[in-house]
Amino acid sequence: xxxxxxxxxxxxxxxxxxxxxxxxxxxxxxxxxxxxxxxxxxxxxxxxxxxxxxxxxxxxxxxxxxxxxxxxxxxxxxxxxxxxxxxxxxxxxxxxxxxxxxxxxxxxxxxxxxxxxxxxxxxxxxxxxxxxxxxxxxxxxxxxxxxxxxxxxxxxxxxxxxxxxxxxxxxxxxxxxxxxxxxxxxxxxxxxxxxxxxxxxxxxxxxxxxxxxx
Amino acid sequence: xxxxxxxxxxxxxxxxxxxxxxxxxxxxxxxxxxxxxxxxxxxxxxxxxxxxxxxxxxxxxxxxxxxxxxxxxxxxxxxxxxxxxxxxxxxxxxxxxxxxxxxxxxxxxxxxxxxxxxxxxxxxxxxxxxxxxxxxxxxxxxxxxxxxxxxxxxxxxxxxxxxxxxxxxxxxxxxxxxxxxxxxxxxxxxxxxxxxxxxxxxxxxxxxxxxxxx
DNA sequence: ACATCAATAACTCAATTGAGTCATTTTACC
DNA sequence: GGTAAAATGACTCAATTGAGTTATTGATGT
Numbered sequence: 001x002x003x004x005x006x007x008x009x010x011x012x013x014x015x016x017x018x019x020x021x022x023x024x025x026x027x028x029x030x031x032x033x034x035x036x037x038x039x040x041x042x043x044x045x046x047x048x049x050x051x052x053x054x055x056x057x058x059x060x061x062x063x064x065x066x067x068x069x070x071x072x073x074x075x076x077x078x079x080x081x082x083x084x085x086x087x088x089x090x091x092x093x094x095x096x097x098x099x100x101x102x103x104x105x106x107x108x109x110x111x112x113x114x115x116x117x118x119x120x121x122x123x124x125x126x127x128x129x130x131x132x133x134x135x136x137x138x139x140x141x142x143x144x145x146x147x148x149x150x151x152x153x154x155x156x157x158x159x160x161x162x163x164x165x166x167x168x169x170x171x172x173x174x175x176x177x178x179x180x181x182x183x184x185x186x187x188x189x190x191x192x193x194x195x196x197x198x199x200x201x202x203x204x205x206x207x208x209x210x211x212x213x214x
Numbered sequence: 215x216x217x218x219x220x221x222x223x224x225x226x227x228x229x230x231x232x233x234x235x236x237x238x239x240x241x242x243x244x245x246x247x248x249x250x251x252x253x254x255x256x257x258x259x260x261x262x263x264x265x266x267x268x269x270x271x272x273x274x275x276x277x278x279x280x281x282x283x284x285x286x287x288x289x290x291x292x293x294x295x296x297x298x299x300x301x302x303x304x305x306x307x308x309x310x311x312x313x314x315x316x317x318x319x320x321x322x323x324x325x326x327x328x329x330x331x332x333x334x335x336x337x338x339x340x341x342x343x344x345x346x347x348x349x350x351x352x353x354x355x356x357x358x359x360x361x362x363x364x365x366x367x368x369x370x371x372x373x374x375x376x377x378x379x380x381x382x383x384x385x386x387x388x389x390x391x392x393x394x395x396x397x398x399x400x401x402x403x404x405x406x407x408x409x410x411x412x413x414x415x416x417x418x419x420x421x422x423x424x425x426x427x428x
Numbered sequence: 429a430c431a432t433c434a435a436t437a438a439c440t441c442a443a444t445t446g447a448g449t450c451a452t453t454t455t456a457c458c
Numbered sequence: 459g460g461t462a463a464a465a466t467g468a469c470t471c472a473a474t475t476g477a478g479t480t481a482t483t484g485a486t487g488t
Contacts (some may be wrong), residue, residue, distance in 0.1 A: 124348065128344075
């Protein structure tokens with residue numbers, strides 16, 4: 001069905017045992033050939049091999065896997081990068097995928113699924129374990145909702161919007177055709193209602209709680 | 215390895231042929247039992263069966279699959295919903311997942327993977343084909359914008375993070391064990407690099423350009 | 429060895445902000 | 459008609475911030 005093109009795979013992983021394990025897993029199939037294995041990004045960058053898929057440990061000594069994604073893609077733009085890690089927390093997933101990773105695997109993933117993931121990545125998919133996928137979905141699902149009401153008046157919302165835009169009180173006064181002192185009063189009331197005590201706190205809250213759109 | 219609990223599966227799919235196909239796929243394994251099959255959401259709601267996983271067509275006559283997710287979850291809150299569709303465009307994926315779908319499969323997915331997906335969904339995963347996963351990632355990668363580099367140093371990013379948290383200069387100094395004056399210097403440099411001239415502008419930029427996570 | 433940059437620290441001065449209090453007018457609701 | 463909230467405006471005072479300047483140290487790179 002799929003064309004059995006031979007896929008060149010590189011590995012960057014500091015754990016020698018696990019790296020060797022991966023190499024032997026790859027050697028069980030004629031579809032894969034390991035063209036490079038390194039213990040750190042720095043080593044790999046010295047002479048980076050042309051390849052189709054890179055298995056990249058997220059937790060490396062020196063430059064971390066996630067930090068290195070951009071540089072590695074620069075070395076070999078067509079290459080797909082599959083992150084591997086023992087950590088499956090939201091932040092790691094989110095950051096690696098945002099940084100340009102093409103897939104994500106937990107290290108406990110069984111060998112056959114690792115091979116399937118390499119093939120998926122090479123053919124344009126984004127392999128993730130279902131649990132990692134769930135985390136990703138949850139992460140950006142949560143960023144949408146929650147709409148707590150702080151009962152700001154219309155005028156106050158208007159002023160808060162300008163705070164977020166970075167205007168100072170004098171500029172807001174001019175823009176809304178009211179006096180400087182009135183702006184200061186509104187700002188004070190906004191602080192009370194949001195339970196904060198500075199502009200930056202108000203701005204962060206306004207954005208993160210979607211009181212104003214950023 | 216996993217406890218072979220028998221999973222009760224329902225199907226809502228207007229294409230009779232495909233629905234029958236699913237039923238026979240399910241019958242090939244003793245792990246699954248089909249407890250209901252319907253041609254529309256309306257029909258299903260008349261007498262909705264208690265089940266573990268619902269296979270839900272996204273493109274149904276009458277109320278669409280995505281629109282019905284909330285109502286169906288209300289009928290049976292513990293149930294996991296796996297969407298099925300021939301359409302694999304961003305909007306369908308995004309909307310269904312936001313609406314509370316627990317997984318997503320293209321109809322061309324081979325039978326064994328469908329069974330695996332049902333099991334994944336039932337055990338808390340989010341089954342998606344790698345291609346659908348890719349689309350999801352792409353979707354929210356683009357919405358998380360243009361990773362413009364402002365070349366902030368590590369220390370500056372650290373300070374910027376505290377600005378976003380709403381700390382004043384004196385609090386930042388205490389927290390990072392450096393002098394108040396040093397904090398002010400870092401803040402000044404941050405302003406220069408971000409091309410802004412106030413805390414609120416820096417905070418807004420930091421959040422909206424994802425320089426720090428909010 | 430030299431240049432560059434990051435991180436640290438200190439100083440000034442003017443502007444802005446945070447907090448508190450008070451007052452007037454309009455709108456809205458019962 | 460009275461009350462409550464919202465919008466407006468003004469005043470003070472202390473604290474924080476923005477801007478400019480200067481300087482030392484350590485790390486990096488050529």
